[in-house]
Amino acid sequence: MPASSEILDTETLRNKIIGLGEKSIRKSYYPELQRRIDELEGSNRRLTTEIRERNASEEALRETNEKYRALFDTMTEMVTIQEIVRDGSGKPVDLRVLECNESFSRISGIDATEAIGQLASELYRVSEIPYLAEFARVAEGGDPFFYEEWNQSLRRNFAVSVVSPKRDIVASIATDVTDLSRAMDMLCEKNRELENYLYVASHDLRSPLVNIQGFSARLSRQISDIAARIKVIKGGEGDVGDAGDMVELAKLFEENIPRSLEFILTNVQKMDRLINALLTVSRTGRLTLNVKSVDMNALVKNVIDAFAFQIEQSGAKIELSDLPPCFGDENLLNQLFSNLIANALKYRDAARPLVVTISGYVTSRTASYRVKDTGIGIESKHLPRLWDVFFRVNWDSETKGDGIGLSIVKMIAEKHQGSVSVESTAGEGSVFTVEIPVVRFDERARG
Amino acid sequence: MAMYREIEIIIVDDDEGHAELIGEGLAESGVSYAISRFSNGEELWTFLTGGTVFGKTRAADRAYILLLDINMPKVDGLEILTRMKANPSTHDIPIIMLTTTDDPLEIGHCYRLGCNAYITKPVDFASFAETLRRLGLFLQILKL
Numbered sequence: 001m002p003a004s005s006e007i008l009d010t011e012t013l014r015n016k017i018i019g020l021g022e023k024s025i026r027k028s029y030y031p032e033l034q035r036r037i038d039e040l041e042g043s044n045r046r047l048t049t050e051i052r053e054r055n056a057s058e059e060a061l062r063e064t065n066e067k068y069r070a071l072f073d074t075m076t077e078m079v080t081i082q083e084i085v086r087d088g089s090g091k092p093v094d095l096r097v098l099e100c101n102e103s104f105s106r107i108s109g110i111d112a113t114e115a116i117g118q119l120a121s122e123l124y125r126v127s128e129i130p131y132l133a134e135f136a137r138v139a140e141g142g143d144p145f146f147y148e149e150w151n152q153s154l155r156r157n158f159a160v161s162v163v164s165p166k167r168d169i170v171a172s173i174a175t176d177v178t179d180l181s182r183a184m185d186m187l188c189e190k191n192r193e194l195e196n197y198l199y200v201a202s203h204d205l206r207s208p209l210v211n212i213q214g215f216s217a218r219l220s221r222q223i224s225d226i227a228a229r230i231k232v233i234k235g236g237e238g239d240v241g242d243a244g245d246m247v248e249l250a251k252l253f254e255e256n257i258p259r260s261l262e263f264i265l266t267n268v269q270k271m272d273r274l275i276n277a278l279l280t281v282s283r284t285g286r287l288t289l290n291v292k293s294v295d296m297n298a299l300v301k302n303v304i305d306a307f308a309f310q311i312e313q314s315g316a317k318i319e320l321s322d323l324p325p326c327f328g329d330e331n332l333l334n335q336l337f338s339n340l341i342a343n344a345l346k347y348r349d350a351a352r353p354l355v356v357t358i359s360g361y362v363t364s365r366t367a368s369y370r371v372k373d374t375g376i377g378i379e380s381k382h383l384p385r386l387w388d389v390f391f392r393v394n395w396d397s398e399t400k401g402d403g404i405g406l407s408i409v410k411m412i413a414e415k416h417q418g419s420v421s422v423e424s425t426a427g428e429g430s431v432f433t434v435e436i437p438v439v440r441f442d443e444r445a446r447g
Numbered sequence: 448m449a450m451y452r453e454i455e456i457i458i459v460d461d462d463e464g465h466a467e468l469i470g471e472g473l474a475e476s477g478v479s480y481a482i483s484r485f486s487n488g489e490e491l492w493t494f495l496t497g498g499t500v501f502g503k504t505r506a507a508d509r510a511y512i513l514l515l516d517i518n519m520p521k522v523d524g525l526e527i528l529t530r531m532k533a534n535p536s537t538h539d540i541p542i543i544m545l546t547t548t549d550d551p552l553e554i555g556h557c558y559r560l561g562c563n564a565y566i567t568k569p570v571d572f573a574s575f576a577e578t579l580r581r582l583g584l585f586l587q588i589l590k591l
Binding site for chain 2: 198203206207209211213214215216217218263266268290
């Protein structure tokens with residue numbers, strides 16, 4: 001075999017060169033040679049190990065690189081690595097893209113081949129790079145910098161953090177926070193609603209409380225008055241005084257005290273009504289929807305049937321056209337339309353016959369239902385507060401209500417991820433439009 | 448010579464209990480002026496513009512002070528305030544808002560519309576009585 005003969009040849013050659021033969025073993029310079037051989041073999045071993053280690057670390061580096069590259073590209077954040085471009089005087093004037101990940105290309109629509117090597121000003125077609133001074137500061141070893149920006153062309157919100165992996169290089173990591181911002185806006189809006197709700201509720205509860213406290217204080221004075229007069233009578237100080245005191249006592253018992261008590265009891269009942277109304281609102285808000293396909297023709301017909309008496313009494317005419325189906329909770333939708341129709345009947349204009357027209361149509365994902373009446377209408381100044389709990393445009397004995405009907409309508413529509421709106425002209429009538437999804441939805445997944 | 452005019456306090460409040468407590472509180476603080484009451488802005492406006500409400504008609508030789516609630520049926524306090532300040536025959540009548548609303552926006556709004564004072568009805572009766580007592584003292588030194 002050529003390999004073994006080669007080894008043999010090399011062996012012979014080495015023996016020849018360094019004069020190592022059987023007989024040389026006895027020679028005096030042998031230990032010196034042996035030391036050199038050991039030395040050479042040692043360095044040979046070290047070199048072999050070094051090469052093996054280098055290969056291994058190169059392999060590890062390649063693996064790490066691949067790992068980071070994969071991470072870089074699979075990140076949902078848009079990442080670009082850029083170099084600060086400076087003018088002759090060293091002033092930062094632009095950024096040059098050195099690297100970008102796949103999310104960058106996917107979200108921005110700019111391919112990596114197109115982006116890499118380009119100046120940011122040319123790539124994004126801007127005359128001035130926003131936050132360039134901050135980028136430069138980070139690139140010079142400053143603390144990382146964070147900002148949020150609304151990208152008009154992508155119509156999305158980004159939270160960007162800028163870090164510097166090495167001098168004059170910056171990496172910007174942009175997280176799409178559009179959904180988060182929307183959720184936040186929705187939360188703020190809900191919070192405002194809740195605050196208003198609390199304000200209105202506490203305000204309306206205060207009013208009867210003023211009476212209860214005031215008349216209780218009066219009652220307490222009346223009792224002291226009785227006690228004082230009884231004391232006088234018991235003392236028997238003169239006939240005239242007795243007679244006068246008896247008249248006063250009779251007045252206290254027959255008129256004054258019953259009047260105080262009546263005020264107290266009426267206002268306790270008023271508070272009770274308000275608290276019950278609040279509980280109704282809160283219960284509606286906490287109900288879990290039983291979502292299914294709803295035949296709205298049947299549902300609205302049921303609602304109208306339930307109002308048959310009031311409709312007949314008021315001489316109202318109900319015009320019902322074919323309604324598209326939708327997805328929702330039958331009981332709550334029944335409640336919603338009952339409230340709207342009850343309002344239409346309640347706020348009719350005595351001067352003309354009431355006509356309530358109920359119609360519906362479908363637009364892409366939502367079914368819209370319109371309840372139009374020829375009632376008294378609502379003045380525009382009342383519209384902003386119309387959906388507030390306890391808000392009543394007008395209240396007297398004839399149109400007594402709790403003032404929660406429309407807040408419940410709004411709550412039910414919103415629980416269905418829908419909406420309700422109103423258009424109204426005072427003296428002509430109102431149109432309430434309710435939008436409900438036509439596809440199945442998950443109550444918990446909002447927005 | 449200035450004509451002496453008798454003063455009358457008009458309480459405009461839809462809550463009968465509140466109106467009675469206000470009247471009582473003022474009387475207890477020593478206010479000896481006549482006190483009358485309307486239960487909403489519509490009644491008040493009819494009265495102020497010369498109409499007769501519950502047999503009462505506005506008298507030329509009387510000076511009126513209004514204690515006005517905001518949330519009332521038919522015509523509310525803000526509407527009355529706006530109408531009164533726009534009408535020369537009612538423009539000069541002093542208006543004190545007396546209401547349960549303590550919303551700063553509402554208070555600011557009333558002052559912009561031209562009310563003379565804004566008083567929140569306290570829930571606590573002791574404070575309520577104290578508020579009325581001070582109001583009563585203020586009304587007694589008011590020159591009309």
